[in-house]
Amino acid sequence: KKRVMAEHHYKLTYFDIRGLGEVSRFILVIGGAKWEDNRLPIQFQAAGPPIAPEFGALKAAGTFPFGQLPVLEFDGHMIAQSKAIERYLARTFGLYGSNTVEAAKIDSFSEGVTDLRVEFMKAQFWAKPEDKAALFAAFLETHLPKHLGLLERNTVSGPLNIGDVQFSQFWEALTLAGAVTASSLDAYPNIKARVELFNSNENIVKYIATRKPTDK
Amino acid sequence: NSNSNNNKKHVMADKQYKLTYFDGRGLAETSRFLLAIGGAKWEDNRLPISFGEGGAYIRPEFDALKASGVLPFGQVPVLEFEGNIIAQSKAIERYLARTFGLYGANDVEAAKIDAFSEGVADLRVEYNKATYWAKAEEKEALLATFLETHLPKHLALLDKNAVSGALSVGDVQFAAFLEALVLGGKVTADVVDKYANLKARVELFNTNENVVKHIAARKQTVF
Numbered sequence: 001k002k003r004v005m006a007e008h009h010y011k012l013t014y015f016d017i018r019g020l021g022e023v024s025r026f027i028l029v030i031g032g033a034k035w036e037d038n039r040l041p042i043q044f045q046a047a048g049p050p051i052a053p054e055f056g057a058l059k060a061a062g063t064f065p066f067g068q069l070p071v072l073e074f075d076g077h078m079i080a081q082s083k084a085i086e087r088y089l090a091r092t093f094g095l096y097g098s099n100t101v102e103a104a105k106i107d108s109f110s111e112g113v114t115d116l117r118v119e120f121m122k123a124q125f126w127a128k129p130e131d132k133a134a135l136f137a138a139f140l141e142t143h144l145p146k147h148l149g150l151l152e153r154n155t156v157s158g159p160l161n162i163g164d165v166q167f168s169q170f171w172e173a174l175t176l177a178g179a180v181t182a183s184s185l186d187a188y189p190n191i192k193a194r195v196e197l198f199n200s201n202e203n204i205v206k207y208i209a210t211r212k213p214t215d216k
Numbered sequence: 217n218s219n220s221n222n223n224k225k226h227v228m229a230d231k232q233y234k235l236t237y238f239d240g241r242g243l244a245e246t247s248r249f250l251l252a253i254g255g256a257k258w259e260d261n262r263l264p265i266s267f268g269e270g271g272a273y274i275r276p277e278f279d280a281l282k283a284s285g286v287l288p289f290g291q292v293p294v295l296e297f298e299g300n301i302i303a304q305s306k307a308i309e310r311y312l313a314r315t316f317g318l319y320g321a322n323d324v325e326a327a328k329i330d331a332f333s334e335g336v337a338d339l340r341v342e343y344n345k346a347t348y349w350a351k352a353e354e355k356e357a358l359l360a361t362f363l364e365t366h367l368p369k370h371l372a373l374l375d376k377n378a379v380s381g382a383l384s385v386g387d388v389q390f391a392a393f394l395e396a397l398v399l400g401g402k403v404t405a406d407v408v409d410k411y412a413n414l415k416a417r418v419e420l421f422n423t424n425e426n427v428v429k430h431i432a433a434r435k436q437t438v439f
Binding site: 079112153 | 288289290298300302303304305306307308310311314315323324326327328330331333334335338341345349373376377
């Protein structure tokens with residue numbers, strides 16, 4: 001089934017940033033898929049919404065099921081919603097464990113990563129500008145260690161899974177933003193091992209080496 | 217093929233599931249609905265909870281369970297079966313949906329159902345921002361904005377992305393969320409009337425025999 005899947009051509013459309021598209025890019029890469037990385041230009045401003053005219057035109061034409069990116073196209077289908085895309089690709093490329101119970105445990109870890117992302121969003125994107133500095137400090141001092149402790153107890157061993165990819169991408173984003181360093185994971189050996197499994201995946205190494213750097 | 221699915225459902229229905237959550241609908245009712253729809257043999261393990269001064273929780277059985285370290289994320293709901301314990305409400309929901317055939321007929325359909333499901337999650341986040349996560353003094357204004365702006369916007373998107381066919385996990389998640397808004401007095405059930413696809417999915421849920429029985433027998437709770 002994996003070999004048949006690898007013959008499909010996938011087109012992932014997202015902005016020209018890592019953002020909510022990078023986990024899907026990672027999974028496509030890990031899976032050895034034939035895929036097109038369709039990146040739409042976007043400019044962020046200090047004040048006001050981001051500028052993305054190509055996206056705006058497509059959105060106005062009703063192209064996207066939820067009016068948002070990313071979307072994944074293949075075989076005449078278009079799937080929206082980043083996590084629906086991630087779960088579809090994970091299932092297709094064997095990153096969901098070997099049975100339904102294992103899949104549930106991986107999903108549980110995945111939801112734990114989502115909980116951590118939501119805390120991060122509350123402190124950064126959803127916060128009022130005047131609250132951000134204090135909220136982000138509280139995130140780093142309190143929420144992050146608490147959630148890392150919970151994720152540490154819930155890692156699923158075995159081959160690389162979707163939860164590992166989601167966590168590793170989130171951790172990469174925090175690292176590139178200068179919020180954490182590699183040694184911030186030292187107290188969490190299970191998580192650290194899963195991130196190392198991700199980092200040492202041959203396809204990931206190649207992809208990251210040639211990936212264009214972006215701020216987000 | 218449909219035979220083997222039926223055999224699978226029969227085997228699954230013999231399993232004993234135990235769902236543990238507070239004595240309320242909250243984040244567990246979707247899973248309770250799924251277990252009911254699937255015709256499972258299951259135990260509805262409800263932990264007492266009441267609210268004290270300044271909104272403090274009084275829930276000693278939960279506190280003891282949490283202190284014992286048995287809850288994988290220190291939270292409920294958890295689903296137990298065959299020596300396994302699964303935490304995280306959405307992981308439980310997706311497991312039950314897969315087990316009882318509420319995830320479409322193939323992986324692509326499952327992805328479309330999942331997209332709808334994520335749309336429901338987005339709507340829940342907007343609601344949470346206006347309620348649970350909001351500062352007390354801002355709640356009234358935020359809820360008004362939610363009802364006037366965010367809710368219609370999201371209902372229109374969900375209407376566009378409803379997946380036809382058999383009852384799916386997305387339908388159950390949306391129906392449970394809508395029910396919570398209605399029972400909480402925030403909206404009336406006819407709020408979906410303008411959205412024909414969505415209304416049809418809610419009706420499919422409302423007319424499911426096992427859902428009807430579950431709701432009729434269910435004790436009424438504050439949340």
